[in-house]
Amino acid sequence: MKLVTAIIKPFKLDDVREALSELGVQGMTATEVKGFGRQRGHTELYRGAEYVVDFLPKVKLEIAVADDRLEDVLDVIRSAANTGSIGDGKIFVVDLEQVIRIRTGETGNEAL
Numbered sequence: 001m002k003l004v005t006a007i008i009k010p011f012k013l014d015d016v017r018e019a020l021s022e023l024g025v026q027g028m029t030a031t032e033v034k035g036f037g038r039q040r041g042h043t044e045l046y047r048g049a050e051y052v053v054d055f056l057p058k059v060k061l062e063i064a065v066a067d068d069r070l071e072d073v074l075d076v077i078r079s080a081a082n083t084g085s086i087g088d089g090k091i092f093v094v095d096l097e098q099v100i101r102i103r104t105g106e107t108g109n110e111a112l
Helices: 010-023 067-081
Strands: 002-008 029-035 042-046 049-053 056-065 089-095
Touching (some): 002 010
Antiparallel strands (some): 002 056, 029 056
């Protein structure tokens, strides 16, 4: 099993969620976060004064995935979240050693 963490632009959340639902992904966690990457934020003009926005609003998705579905999930996130502009985000994949469904006690892939 893998834990997929995707940092995406907020307005792409619905597109990614719908694409993952069509793929059969049954659950995910979405968190509003702020951060920056290579673009290091940007400057904005407000009432004639320029100021720097260091942290940009993003959405962090966390999805537990069975190993055999990983590549499909990554492809769907990549295509649905892509705008072609800077700041589209990143996807991180880490090993997931154990998953337990609290209600039933199911473990492993059955708990996903």
